[in-house]
Amino acid sequence: MLASVRIVLVNTSHPGNIGGVARAMKNMAISKLVLVDPKEFPSEKATARASGATDILESAEVVSTLEQALEGCQLVVGASARSRHIPWPVVNPREMAQQVAAVQKESDAAVEVALVFGREDRGLTNEELHRCHRHVHIPSNPDFSSLNLAAAVQVICYELRMAALAEDPASELNDVSRWGTAWDIESATSDELERFFEHLEQALIEIDFLDPDNPRQLMTRLRRLYMRSHPDKVEIGILRGILTATQKVQKQGGDHV
Amino acid sequence: MLASVRIVLVNTSHPGNIGGVARAMKNMAISKLVLVDPKEFPSEKATARASGATDILESAEVVSTLEQALEGCQLVVGASARSRHIPWPVVNPREMAQQVAAVQKESDAAVEVALVFGREDRGLTNEELHRCHRHVHIPSNPDFSSLNLAAAVQVICYELRMAALAEDPASELNDVSRWGTAWDIESATSDELERFFEHLEQALIEIDFLDPDNPRQLMTRLRRLYMRSHPDKVEIGILRGILTATQKVQKQGGDHV
Structure with missing residues (x-):
């Protein structure tokens, strides 16, 4: 499931954030990054913040329009602040991940999924948001709602990974041990x-x-x-x-x- | 529940990370930050990365030992990489948040909870980990497991907020609308x-x-x-x-x- 997910960043201003996103993705074993018209890339600042996730940066695709970034995608989810003039179906990150897992399960072939993140200062435009099947909103503090770009990608990728691990009987989430980790000694009888x-x-x-x-x-x-x-x-x-x-x-x- | 949670950072090297942590906390409406012997604080780098969460930095408590940071805490959870010589009860961030919510619910008075995060390069020492009731492990990619400090705090605080919102019947998580947001027009009959x-x-x-x-x-x-x-x-x-x-x-x- 995680191999069919691409993270799309639109018009990112700060190359450091692109590096932070690459690290957050790799931490969660998601590897496909698409950059729509970034201000500065490649960049040493991106490489520094990536802290070793340079393979993600090196294989990142740079395109000039959102349309190109979404080519072949069957489910497009845009990151959004809450209030919009015309409401769109909004899910929280956990619901989003469950829907992605469900879509993959129902389909014979892998379904290509794009998670789209907008500019640091003003997110996605309404036109960009209207290209999405769903919007995902991180239920943040209403008085201080704007997450750092890499932090938002971290939360979204974390939920995707949790959903992917839940599907995998061999994963640590489904460990039979009640501690969530293998104990070193047998329980007393x-x-x-x-x-x-x-x-x-x-x-x-x-x-x-x-x-x-x-x-x-x-x-x-x-x-x-x-x-x-x-x-x-x-x-x-x-x-x-x-x-x-x-x-x-x-x-x-x-x-x- | 979120008012009884404190985030404890031990020996943080980079003040920028302290700022990133403050922003991540405030985004999730968690406000109590305790710094154990930070390398550099206060710092302009912390303030810059906090992006407006300066109130969290200003009210942060700086102490010299973990013992002082944990004073009065009834549940102590340490962030940990997985393998340890002596296994300790390990939970994932979702289980941790559910346990914190359960402990608060069962108790008449608020239960003080500490989430403890170690150094950027090598986490918490074994001695520090042994002061914790539980360890929390973010189920990251085994080949690239180390999250940025602020990103790790973001995931933990996100799960705590999700658990707190789940307890609140008026929260957006419990919105009766199937879209997770109020629709502007009535459904067709x-x-x-x-x-x-x-x-x-x-x-x-x-x-x-x-x-x-x-x-x-x-x-x-x-x-x-x-x-x-x-x-x-x-x-x-x-x-x-x-x-x-x-x-x-x-x-x-x-x-x-």
Whole structure:
């Protein structure tokens, strides 16, 4: 899905922003950049801000009209501030990404998608926005709504990547582990946990912290604390080691009394 | 919820990035910035990149240790690249925002949350990461994983704002309109649509485009096309005006033959 997405920048003024966009794209594994009549490109400022995403800049296509940039595109989405004279279908970045994923899924061949971003100071013209099937609006602070160009591209590409990863059963988003990352040690089993809680209770009685005749909610609270952290086998081993050491100290103390 | 979030930057090297972070925060209506031992601050470069988010810079707290920055925080989330020697609970930005929203909802008082970001070149140290309840990882391209600092803060703040807006029934995310924005004209009603489709069919017969004895799927296809665009009252008026004009031309042509 990400290979069919092109980022189109219209009349960008600051070459540094083009570099920032290239970096944001590459971070999200999106590589096709089209520049419509940029003020200054190529530029050292672009290369510096790209921080290593120079392949994106080198393969960027420079064209003179939006029409050329959109050639072959089947879904065109324009970045837009909210209020327009004639409202157009507006989606937020998450909805946009879900629609792009849905369109790709429904179609046999890959669907070419363009995300179009306007000038730093005044965005896209109404005429340019009317060439789009949809407008995408980042739900920003109404009192301070204008994002930096590279930041806007970052949010849009992030949502596209999240949608692409959601489709991929092997991706980190669909990792079965509840932590979202592979844990290094196997989880403790239920019976290992129960033996730990028995050991804990016994030790707390021995050190006179728990009164078996008036236990209150102590064990419940401790159980809840430890269960919440979903301990692994090594951790339970460590905790039981501490209990054994505690019991030993208590016994020695008892001997000396 | 956003008022209880603080963004903590540790040992930032480039003041421009501090400005970029301030802008990204203000775009998402997050205002509390804490700087741990920044290389250069205040700085004109920060102010320039903030593009008007100077209030965030002016109210930023500068402290010398992470411990001071985290004072009073009940949930601490550190930004992290993926692989670590000892895995820690890792969430993606969306899960992080959902957890922050859940924690706020479950608690009677506001829960202070810190999002901690490390140095541009090497992130947070292991010791700093171990002060966090959770790590948040932006699922970036494994071959080019390091986001610009302001871009990373933008993604995190965007997800926090999306989660905050989802909780707010009056927010644009919960707009009842299927377009995500208020449409300017009322939708056409079902019966207006039916009268339009009858009119369309009649006109297509009159201009010999539709053969009533062999209609095939023509009306179904046209119906699907127009229904998909969810026409409003004015649009239906325009379409019917076109049909009437077409019928008139056809009749005049017929008269001249």
